[in-house]
Amino acid sequence: MQDTHQDAVLRTLVGHRSIRRFTGETVPESDVLRAIEAGQCAATSSNIQAYCAIRVSDAERRRRLVTLTGGQQKVADAPLFMVVCGDTRRHRLLAERAGHVYESNLETFMLATIDATLFAQNMVVAFESMGYGTCYIGGLRNDLDGVHEVLSTPHGVWPIFGLCIGRPDHEPQRRPRLGAESVFFDEHYPDDESMLRFVDDYDDRLAVWYAANGIDTPNWSSRIVEHFDECRRTGNAGWYGDAGASFA
Amino acid sequence: MQDTHQDAVLRTLVGHRSIRRFTGETVPESDVLRAIEAGQCAATSSNIQAYCAIRVSDAERRRRLVTLTGGQQKVADAPLFMVVCGDTRRHRLLAERAGHVYESNLETFMLATIDATLFAQNMVVAFESMGYGTCYIGGLRNDLDGVHEVLSTPHGVWPIFGLCIGRPDHEPQRRPRLGAESVFFDEHYPDDESMLRFVDDYDDRLAVWYAANGIDTPNWSSRIVEHFDECRRTGNAGWYGDAGASFA
Numbered sequence: 001m002q003d004t005h006q007d008a009v010l011r012t013l014v015g016h017r018s019i020r021r022f023t024g025e026t027v028p029e030s031d032v033l034r035a036i037e038a039g040q041c042a043a044t045s046s047n048i049q050a051y052c053a054i055r056v057s058d059a060e061r062r063r064r065l066v067t068l069t070g071g072q073q074k075v076a077d078a079p080l081f082m083v084v085c086g087d088t089r090r091h092r093l094l095a096e097r098a099g100h101v102y103e104s105n106l107e108t109f110m111l112a113t114i115d116a117t118l119f120a121q122n123m124v125v126a127f128e129s130m131g132y133g134t135c136y137i138g139g140l141r142n143d144l145d146g147v148h149e150v151l152s153t154p155h156g157v158w159p160i161f162g163l164c165i166g167r168p169d170h171e172p173q174r175r176p177r178l179g180a181e182s183v184f185f186d187e188h189y190p191d192d193e194s195m196l197r198f199v200d201d202y203d204d205r206l207a208v209w210y211a212a213n214g215i216d217t218p219n220w221s222s223r224i225v226e227h228f229d230e231c232r233r234t235g236n237a238g239w240y241g242d243a244g245a246s247f248a
Numbered sequence: 249m250q251d252t253h254q255d256a257v258l259r260t261l262v263g264h265r266s267i268r269r270f271t272g273e274t275v276p277e278s279d280v281l282r283a284i285e286a287g288q289c290a291a292t293s294s295n296i297q298a299y300c301a302i303r304v305s306d307a308e309r310r311r312r313l314v315t316l317t318g319g320q321q322k323v324a325d326a327p328l329f330m331v332v333c334g335d336t337r338r339h340r341l342l343a344e345r346a347g348h349v350y351e352s353n354l355e356t357f358m359l360a361t362i363d364a365t366l367f368a369q370n371m372v373v374a375f376e377s378m379g380y381g382t383c384y385i386g387g388l389r390n391d392l393d394g395v396h397e398v399l400s401t402p403h404g405v406w407p408i409f410g411l412c413i414g415r416p417d418h419e420p421q422r423r424p425r426l427g428a429e430s431v432f433f434d435e436h437y438p439d440d441e442s443m444l445r446f447v448d449d450y451d452d453r454l455a456v457w458y459a460a461n462g463i464d465t466p467n468w469s470s471r472i473v474e475h476f477d478e479c480r481r482t483g484n485a486g487w488y489g490d491a492g493a494s495f496a
Contacts (some may be wrong), residue, residue, distance in 0.1 A: 005481065009377030010258035013286035015368050033376045038261035038434045040425040042369065046475060047468070052431045061435070090430070090447060091439055091472050098473045107389065107481040110361065114386075114408065117365035119431075121290065122261050125373055129257030138293045138362075141355065152435055175295065177288040182338070183282045183300045184330075185369075187309070189402055192341055199338060200383065220295070223337050225292060225346045235353040236330075 012129045017174050019133025020074050031130055040125035042118040050108075051116035052087040053123075053163075055152055056078070061150050065162070068146040069139035083140065083147070084120045086112030089156035103155040104156075104237030116160050127165050137162030142232050174198035178202050178208050250464050260377045265422050268322050269379025270414030275328040279378055286374035298356075299364035300335040301371075301411075302399055303328070309398050313408065313410070316394040317448040318389035326412035331395070332368045334360030337404035352404075363406050375413050385410030424457050426450050 036053070044050070056062055062076045069075055088108055095102035124134045140147055140162045147159050183196040190198075203219040210217055218226070284301070292298070310324045318322055337354055348450035372382045378392055388395055388410045395407050430446040438446075451467040458465055466474070 004252070005256040005259070006377045006379075008253040010282065010374060012257050012479065013374055014289045016289050016291065016430050017463065033428060034258060035434075036428050039256060040428070040431065041262045041264050041422070043264065043266060043372070043384045044425075045384070047425075048472065048475065049426050049431065052428050052433065052437070054433050054437065055436070056435060058435060082342060087431075089436050089437075090443060091476050093444055094469050095473050095476060097444065098469075100473055100477060102476055103479050105479050105482055107479075108299070108476070108483060110389070110408075110484075111386070113358065113361055114365050117362050118369050120371070121366050121369040122288070124291070125370070126261055127257060129254045131254075134291075136291045136293070138359070141358070152436060157437055160358075174289070177292075178294075178297050180281060180284050180288070183297065184337075185300065185302050187302070187304060187306060187339075188400060189302060189405055195338060196341055196345065197340065221342045221346075224296065225343050225348055228343060228350055228356070229348060231278060231351050231355075234353055236354060236358075239344065 008129075014126060015174075016124075016128060017133075017172045019164075019166070019168045019170070020135055021135065021169040022074070022078050022164070023169045025079060025167045026166060027132065030134075031127070032080065034130070035123040035126040037141060039119040039123035042122040044115050044118065045111050046198065048091065050087055050091070050112035050117065051085065051119045052157065053082045053084050053119075054153075055082045056151070057081075064073050064150050065140070065147070068143045069137055069162070070142055072137060072139055072172070074135060074164050075137060075162060078135075081162060081164055083151060083159050083162050084116050085153065085157050085159050086116050087157050088112055089154060104170070113160060120161070120163060124163070130165070132165050133168035135164040140234055144236050160248045173213055176202075176205055179205075194199035256377075260373060263422075264372075264376060265381075266421045267382045267412075267414070267416045267418070267420070268383055269417040270322070270326050270381065270412070271417045273327060273415045275380065279375070279380075282378070283371045285376040287367040287371035290370040292363050292366065293359050296339065296359065296363065297337055298334065298339070298360035299367045301330045301332050301367075302401075302403065303330045304399070305329075306456070312398050313388070316391045316398070317385055317410070318390055320385060320387055320493050322383060323385060323410060326383075327414035329410060329412055331399060331407050331410050332364050333401065333405050335400055335405050336360055340404050361408060368409070368411060372411070378441050379415065380413050381416035382456050383412040385412060389484055392484050414489060421461055424450075424453055427453075454465065 067074045085106055092102040127134050138161050140159050179198055199221055203221050206220055313323045314320055336352055340350040372434050386409050388407050427446055451469050454468055
């Protein structure tokens with residue numbers, strides 16, 4: 001029994017692929033609430049619960065979010081779409097009600113970002129166990145000013161990513177990851193030469209996989225260099241929680 | 249079959265409690281690698297995989313980490329202890345090998361923090377499905393300079409939290425969370441009055457639970473006010489990735 005249980009969980013985790021096309025089937029509210037509950041059961045630093053999720057269903061607002069995320073049509077098409085936020089507003093409201101001053105800093109920003117991500121990943125695992133597909137939408141951070149206009153998020157609540165959820169309408173392959181030796185170490189981070197060798201091995205492995213799947217794309221190393229050639233999303237500092245000022 | 253599968257996963261997620269005391273039983277390497285694999289299968293922004301985990305087994309280094317985390321003995325006692333890090337070093341090495349300049353900013357810091365947290369939470373769920381207990385150690389951020397001295401983390405690798413893992417040696421109760429209405433909204437974040445009412449309801453519910461469990465502690469609201477009265481961990485900016493400078 002324990003083995004079956006364990007297998008089911010590991011199968012869900014290892015079976016993850018981002019799903020970008022969905023059937024039109026709606027997500028029943030009972031499934032949504034089950035996922036929210038699972039999300040809330042994730043660890044949270046000192047029980048501060050510094051997160052929230054805003055479900056966006058209105059078609060016009062979804063369309064505006066498609067534009068803001070650089071044309072990601074799935075944001076409009078997903079049966080369920082929510083925006084996961086760092087949320088220190090509750091803490092501030094409580095402090096101010098008690099006549100205290102709430103001061104945020106880089107650490108409160110960090111706490112909320114971690115808390116919200118733990119919450120989201122538990123939701124994702126819950127949804128996937130129920131047969132749904134999910135996709136994180138980091139592109140929401142392309143234009144946080146614009147997203148704020150759509151969501152009217154108050155001070156102390158800042159979008160971290162979106163989540164598309166629905167029944168999968170495609171069966172994408174799971175792309176291989178870096179070898180475990182590249183991300184898991186004993187006692188010390190490896191030297192540069194070893195790390196570059198691990199990455200080269202990954203490039204080789206990925207090239208075989210790309211060829212087998214008929215995908216014509218640059219190798220990982222080249223893609224990473226290109227990806228980080230351009231500094232992205234440099235205008236977000238003001239949005240990152242109350243701590244914004246310290247990032248500006 | 250699907251239902252059993254789903255139940256097993258939801259049971260694992262909802263059954264989470266932080267475990268702070270462990271039996272002496274070691275964690276077999278096969279279980280560790282299974283959890284690492286599950287972690288690596290989590291979503292990662294554009295496949296950048298901006299994370300790593302450093303396992304610390306050396307007793308003397310563990311003892312130093314106990315001191316740095318404010319005397320958390322479980323950091324020494326856990327059969328398995330690892331430090332989960334944001335890791336943009338691989339990206340920098342690749343950029344520099346290609347003759348490019350790698351520039352980081354608040355967004356790369358954010359990407360890596362999210363990536364590492366998704367990785368960690370999948371590991372946690374995997375370990376818990378195998379019957380292990382886990383505990384996140386955010387206290388590692390109390391003194392990142394000190395932690396760096398212990399781990400010798402290179403530039404571009406910064407500790408986010410520790411993870412204690414082992415067979416549970418206690419059966420803590422699961423503390424109730426905020427009601428779903430406090431963290432999940434339709435279209436808009438609620439007004440302040442509603443939010444404070446939700447929080448007051450939570451205080452009432454928690455008071456009943458504390459009484460039933462014989463725990464004498466301030467209510468959530470008071471604890472939160474007190475918790476954030478003091479700005480914590482304000483000296484970390486320099487450690488938060490290559491982006492450190494922009495936070496200082």
